[in-house]
Amino acid sequence: MHKRLYQQFNETLYSETLTNGLQVNILPKKDFHKTYATFSTNFGSIDRTFIPQGQREYVAQPAGIAHFLEHKMFDKKGYDAFDLFGEYGADSNAFTSFTKTSYLFSATQNIHENIDILLDFVQEPYFTEASVEKEKGIIGQEIQMYNDDPDWKLYMGILGNLYPHHPVHLDIAGTVNSIAQITADDLYAAYNTFYNPANMDLFVVGNVDPDKTLGWIKENQNKKNFEKFTEPQVKLPNQEADFDDIIKHQVVSMDINRPKSVVGLKGLDDVPVGRAGLAYRLKANLLLYLLFGESSEQYLKLYDQGVIDDTFSYDFDMERSFHYASFSGDTDQPEKFQEAIKAVLSHTEQILPQLGSQFQLAKKEMMGRLLQRMDSVEAIANSYEAQFDQATVFDQAAIYETMTLDDLLLLSHNFLDLKGFSTFQIQPSKGTQL
Template sequence: MHKRVYKQFNETLYSETLTNGLRVNILPKKGFHKTYSTFSTNFGSIDRTFIPLGQSDYVTQPAGIAHFLEHKMFDKKGYDAFDLFGKYGADANAFTSFTKTSYLFSATQNIHENLDILLNFVQEPYFTKESVAKEKGIIGQEIQMYDDDPDWKLYMGILGNLYPHHPVHLDIAGTVASIAEITVDDLYTAYQTFYHPANMDLFVVGNIDPEETLTWIKENQAKKSFMTFEEPKVKLGTRETGNEDITKQKIVEMAVNRPKSVIGLKGLDVVPIGVAGLSYRLKANLLLYLLFGESSEQYLKLYDQGIIDDTFSYEFDMERSFHYISFSGDTDKPTEFIEAIRTILQQADQLLPQLESQFELAKKEMLGRLLQRMDSIEAIANSYEGRQFGYTTVFDQTAIYENMTLSDLTLLAPKLFNLDGFSTFQIQPMKGQKA
């Protein structure tokens, strides 16, 4: 096993890529009672147009296929994986994002057995027409619930403005109409293309012995055979970059008491991958915190003016093939809100040189938050992004923060705050409804 030692934190990460291509990461945490493990595939909701394994032509599957597949993986012939985890004292779950699907468990006992359950149920697909039909009704209700949520409508609305030709604008769960089209064959096609061990990684963290744990995993994988791996070929849209197709403004009405506004800023620069990509993300987050955090002068000024309130938030999302910033909140002054955010972004190069002392304090706060996450086995495993950030972990972020300068943020600001990618989406109370 390869050992990556973090002396500063007295931590050692053990990693090995198995003969079948599965990358295994093991982080022993002495003194912890619980063990937590994630088993993830590089397959998310945006990966719906691809060349199936062994074929030569692209197919486009219904929106929501990755999320639907995640749900169906727990249903096996003769048993339910959730029930099996429960029998061995583990809590299990799964989630699908735009770019990956993860299965996980946490347990204080029977770690060997629970690891086997995790590996086995994810690597043994079983789908039937009857179970797929039943799942459509369950997921359909989930989708309808989100359709009636104004905050979700706001979120998906700005993605639709920014990325009309990229599948990120489609709900991760799909629509009631799209999931109705999903077939058993679709599920097997997606599974066979993306769920190969070489397209996946396993992260185990807790009170475990790394050598023993790796032996368990190798024994499990040695019992299975897999087809020759082919790197999935995915098509994300006819126009994946640029600003020419951005919808600059959209206003809809819903049954809300107050107007809701979101500003989106599409990333138009090419972001790096590997450690440089992680550095880009951390710098962007710190830059936004300096300008829009609750202790910033800009935030306090907008708050005192009644332009924003406690509902205000900002987010920087950077994943495979896209990145964007959003600012959102309930506001009775949507026009002032939009113009105020735009002005701060335009003046960032003038504001930043005045924030040297705030920058040093912000760095310390970010490092403090990072140290807190290092005490959470869930945070350690869930923050692992695999190949996108060069297989770095939460422990690698400290050095990036420590070496970061205010000049780094000043150089990043004009790239990140390119107003050619600016868009707004508003939800107004329905006509006749008192705001």
């Protein structure tokens, strides 16, 4: 078992890749009562077009297949995995993102049994046409709930503008029409392609003994046989190929009281891989914090002018095959809001050199946030980044320590290309304005 020692934080991460390809990470926290585990596969909502295991041709599955599969994994022949976790004193859940699906539990007792339950229910699929049909109604209600949420509409709207031909513009849950097409055979095809140990990782953090815990995991996995695995072949659009198709502006209406506006900036530059990719993301987040954080000069100026208010937020997302920034809020001056964001972005290379002292303070604040996350077993496990060379929250600290203002200047020059700029508005429907 490989040991990765983080002396600065007095933490040791134990890692091993099992003979079946499963990447196991164990972080003991002896002073904690709770143990938290995540079991994840490199399969998310954008992975719709792929070559199924054992075949040669691409298939295009309905939007929402990864999320639908996540829901159905808990439903077993004769029992429900949620109930089984409950019998052993554990809380369980799961989530699907654009690029990953994770199953998890937290518990203070019966850790061995709960690890077995986690591994077993994820590695033993059971789908029937009857249960699939029943699930469609449940997920359909969930989709409708999000469709009626104006903030979700705003978020998906800007993604649709930035990525009109990339599956990231589609809701993770799919649509009512797309999930109506899903069959049990579709679920098995996706499962057999992506839910192989060689495409998955297990992270356990809490009051556990690493040797014993690894022994439990090996014992569980040695009892199972897995099909020969070929790395999934997923077809995704090239970002540059759909650059000219960016939708620059859209306006829709909903039953809201105030206009909502979002500005999006699609990343058109090449993102590095491995730890360098993680560094890129952290630099981008720090850059946006300096420009638009609540203590920044730009934020305070726009706030005083009434262009933004407490609803304003910004975000940077970077995952496999896409990266973008977004800036959103409720505003009675949506055009002025959009132009103000654009003005800040276009003058970043003039603004940043004046922020030397703010940069040092921001780094300290980010380190403080990291230290807080290190006290949470959930945050530690959920911060694990398989796509960034298996980086952890502790690796992020080392990146912040060596980061310079020149690094942010270089990133702003490459990333803040206004050719990737787009806006999306939601206006109140007639009769709903105050």
